[in-house]
Amino acid sequence: MKRVIVGLSGGVDSSVAAYVLQQQGYEVIGLFMKNWHDDSVTISDECPWLEDSNDAMLVAEKLGIPFQTVDLSEQYKERIVDYMFKEYENGRTPNPDVLCNREIKFDVFMKIALELGADYVATGHYCRKGIINEGENEIYQLLAGADGNKDQSYFLCQLSQNQLAKALFPIGELTKPEVRKIATELDLVTADKKDSQGLCFIGKVRLPEFLQQQLKPKEGVIVEIDRNSELYQNIPTEFDSKLDELEYLTTKKIYAVSHGKIVGKHQGAHYFTKGQRKGLGVGGTIEPLFVIDTDVNENVIYTGQSHAHPGLFKSALFVTNEEEHWIREDMELQPGQTMDFLARIRYRQPLQKATLHKVESGLYVEFEAPQSAITEGQFVAWYLEDELVGSGVIS
């Protein structure tokens, strides 16, 4: 009998995942990871992890499976929280949950599970795993969950073949309503529990307050750039080569205070991200103001009116070699190669038609339609049909 260790989070999804594994004939062990215990930055819910671990235990009891708890908060702090601060400090916007899966759940946690004699590690993610038999080898695929509304493959976009080899996603074929129904029929305590939101393990936090632990507030100006600014005029349409065009499309606009007018003040440019609307505190405009760029060196925030402001859109992005990742190693493009994919730059975004251009220095992702708020530090993930083929950090 194969042994599976399932990461019980204290939510419905992982509860049902454990049950499904049981039904499939695995020897199931539940393991709860505690990754955070500083509730000073969370919003409400005095001690969320305590309640979660208790729920996880009750579910394990109900299913009659062994249950243990591991404390990974030290590793979480080193690998996720520190990374977050570093990225924000550099004016980028990190995606801690993608990293959490790569570094914690499918690395630290997975190693612990394997040491405990597990053959597989399972989680309650809405995604599926496919296997292609290639002679003696198996190639693993990361596929979108059957529930198109909950598909969480994006958050697993940084997994490797080795990690995928040992992973199981028991609820990937189910929809959220089906999962809830099963939990209700089994009378699990988590059946009606609200879906988790916000930072995985930390929960909902007020980000500026959280960041202020390390990034000190610093007053700066907010500048509004007119949508008809000359910065957006005279767009070349002819290029000597495709590479020139891609380079042009991914070049960042260099804004200066003199390009617009000062409309307000902020307490730190690194607390803001591209595409952000709330929190600027600047009123009096006909249409809402969105952040189109932040300059953490000069500590200036550039904004523009309306979600259709030209400063918000770009039709291509670049990923450096170091930050390019292929789940399907066998499909990795070689310099000079080009291929059409479907891509998204944030969770739950409808897939967009895009073309990947591989060059010596990295990878260009060119979208058919211009995308709003392509943000440095976030992940772009590319798909073929419902298979996530690769991903990278936007630079």
Next chain:
RNA sequence: UGGCCCAUGGUGUAAUUGGCAACACGUUGGUUUUUGGUACCGAAGAGUCUAGGUUCGAGCCCUAGUGGGCCAA
């Protein structure tokens, strides 16, 4: 110094040319969402610069003051 114009919620504007102040943005609460962000729904904010006056009744009219802008010299 003379002349002209303006003064409304946090911000920008509106109010059938006298009948108890509207809209947008912002703020805030919630919903959606295992990142940031977005989107959606709701709420709270002014009694109209100050002091007088006309009127049944004034943000809208009159007088003075205060503050700001413009032209002239």
